[in-house]
Amino acid sequence: MNRALAAHWPTALRLLGIVALGVLVPNQFGAGWLSTLTTCVVVSLPAAGVGLLYGELGLTSLTQFAFAGLGGWIALRLGIGFGWPMPLLILAAVVVTAVFGAILSIPALRLRDLYLALVTLMVAASVNIALNAAGFPNGGGGFLGYQKVGKLSRLPRPSFATSDAAYFRLVLAHAAVVFLLFGLVKRSAVGRAWALTAQSEGAARSAGVKVTQLKVLAFAMAAAVSGLAGALIAGQLGQLAPSTFQPANSILLFALVVIGGARSPLGWCLAALLYRAAPYLLDQWGVDGNIATMIFGAAVIFNLLSAPGGMAEQFKGAGRKLIGLVAGMRRPSAPVAPDAEGLPA
Template identity: 45%
Template sequence: MRSTTNTIWAVLGLALILVLPAFAGGQWVKIFTSTTTFALAAAGAGFLYTRLGMVSLVQVGLMGVGGWVTLRLNHAFNFPFEINLMVAGAVTMFLGNLIALPALRMRGLYLALITLMFAAGLDIVFTAKQFPNGAEGFWGVGTTFAADMRRPVVAQSDAAYLRYTMVWLVIGFVLIELHRRMAPGRAWALIRKSEAAALASGVNVTLYKTWAFGLSGLLAGLGGGLLAGSLGLLDSATFRASESVMLFALVIVGGARFWYGAVIAAVLFRVVPGLLNNWGVDADLSLVIFGAALLHAVMTAPDGLAGQINGAIRTLIPSRKSDNKGAKA
């Protein structure tokens, strides 16, 4: 049954990659590209929460770091986009490892507060220094553009770049799934159940916690770098600490246990405000919608919207077990 559900979602995902960029308008191509990049960060937050039971409220801040590094390397050295993106991911992975240090001794609310303080610190740095835009000087910040953002050769147009970001999102999901199925996934499951039992079994708790935060940071950095490639200019208001809190809340609403829960979270995060703007409604109304959705998830849908969708699919598709029983009868 699970394989059937995953196949359905894989087919839908492939259809979106092929069809969506061709039919979306100019403004919506940008919005969907932004949605895809934030889905990478949401996937990292959901992965940490489901595998280790840890709350990270710094994902959007790490996206900002990834975007800053990508812009800086592009404007200062004119490296190919892929190199800029890989370096950005490596930097945020290292920062994720640093954030993991408090996680070695803390969990729950205290760890969440520490990651939130880290996000607030990044917020202050982004506001004070701004993002590089190609101007002269060490930071490369000025009032006008002096250089263009270099994109991948295969993704020069906005529609092609949307497909490019979607492919990176798929790579991110595959990376998480590979970790889940291999030794790290088994170690994380044991750590979440009982750190004492994990230590007694010979699991290196320090290594695997650091590994998890590093992977989460990598996904956020890739998302930030891809967002920089889409827009060519980033604003500090996009990466406020409050945005990290909102993204994590929407991960819960979307369904942290399911990979498409991250997509749902990103769609709520970026598409819903865009729809409200198109309808002439204040985009801040989305906060009310998100609050109601979070209340619904906490009270009636612990697996989020993805869990409810998955349950609906199960009711529509008969399981193999029931088919076998019917055949025996």
């Protein structure tokens, strides 16, 4: 096979896959699943942010849902208060959360690992307190745009994506663009500098890597995609509540990204599916909600134990074996995948 062509066919295949998802999911699934899967695609964005920080730089951030809440708040405030169109809302949410993300990188420049994780958890708790106290904009006046009484206002969906199917495709397109961008950045000089920084910050600095700027960039990117997710949820639901953006959800998402595989887009998707589709499936099977929580907790522990590199790596390993078998090539089985989280050690 032509080498150049061979290098491109995975990308083409992925694009084809995304288009297929966009066509098939709304046709093949009922309204409940479509809504669940829309949320899964939205959640894959903050999952990508967690994956970027943890997989590339070994940094733990537990603020993803807090930033999503912030993005959602901005979208509702500007959309309901001033009638801005969806693209502008998304832009505003992305820009503002990126700025907040950059601010959050200040602790990240000074603190590491567990310290950073716990600090980001406190930030997440603070945002949740603020969201509970301020409420999401619902048609009121003032800076907060919240009213205790009076008719509840909702954010309308954009005219080109009013149906659930169209909105799913809109969300999918956004996720595809983000994943593509993340992939490009990871393969660029920036990505290589991240990898070096994760290995040894001292070595990176002596090699002339601008560590500070690169960390700020990573945090801003992770926050921005969360802000994007928040704006998309706001558009999906029309109204929001703080319970969607609790700190516990961010911890859970982190655990799921580790389980799925922090370094691969497949891992981010798996994390998002585990986050929303798995509980929904248990519900479909008639499992009591509390029992489902128990199963979920046990699954988190079990998967952290059994798949250090994340499920994505296992799938890829299995996939490679399968391809090898199909092609009938005699080569050693797929090498052990690099341990995603072990990278910085």
